[in-house]
Amino acid sequence: MNxxxxxxxxxxxxxxxxxxxxxxxxxxxxxxxxxNRESGIIVDITCNTISNVTTDFIRSILVGYNLGKxxxxxxxxxxxxxxxxxxxxxxxxxxxxxxxxxxxxxxxxKE
Numbered sequence: 001m002n003x004x005x006x007x008x009x010x011x012x013x014x015x016x017x018x019x020x021x022x023x024x025x026x027x028x029x030x031x032x033x034x035x036n037r038e039s040g041i042i043v044d045i046t047c048n049t050i051s052n053v054t055t056d057f058i059r060s061i062l063v064g065y066n067l068g069k070x071x072x073x074x075x076x077x078x079x080x081x082x083x084x085x086x087x088x089x090x091x092x093x094x095x096x097x098x099x100x101x102x103x104x105x106x107x108x109x110k111e
Contacts, residue, residue, distance in 0.1 A: 001044070008037050008104065010067075012097030014089040029089035031058075033067060033097045037108065040068035040101070047093075054084065062094075067101045 012031040032046040045059040061081055065074050075091055082090060 003034055003043065004036070006037050007034050007043055009034050010097045010100045010104070012093035012095070012100070014092035014096065029086055029093050031090065031093035031097055033062075033101075035067050035101060037104075040066040040105075042067055047090075049086070058082065058090065067098055068105060071095070071098050 010033045014029045030048040034044040049055045
């Protein structure tokens with residue numbers, strides 16, 4: 001897939017539950033967010049889940065939200081719809097990506 005030149009790639013990292021297969025295989029939960037730099041809209045998502053179906057489901061939950069404005073809405077939807085063992089790790093990784101996006105936005109706006 002090709003992404004517009006106005007998109008940026010941001011990562012969020014979190015520790016998953018010790019019993020989660022993600023921790024056994026990867027040692028942490030990783031969330032990659034491709035976002036439009038100006039609008040904040042999430043264009044695509046990737047993460048290191050064990051199953052492609054899980055990654056696709058997480059993508060279906062988060063794509064289309066505004067990373068800079070919709071954090072609470074995304075967290076609420078994750079709590080309502082994603083009941084996997086990595087739920088807490090997904091929320092922490094999402095918050096990490098959100099914080100990095102805000103830092104990047106401030107830095108970019110100063111230029």
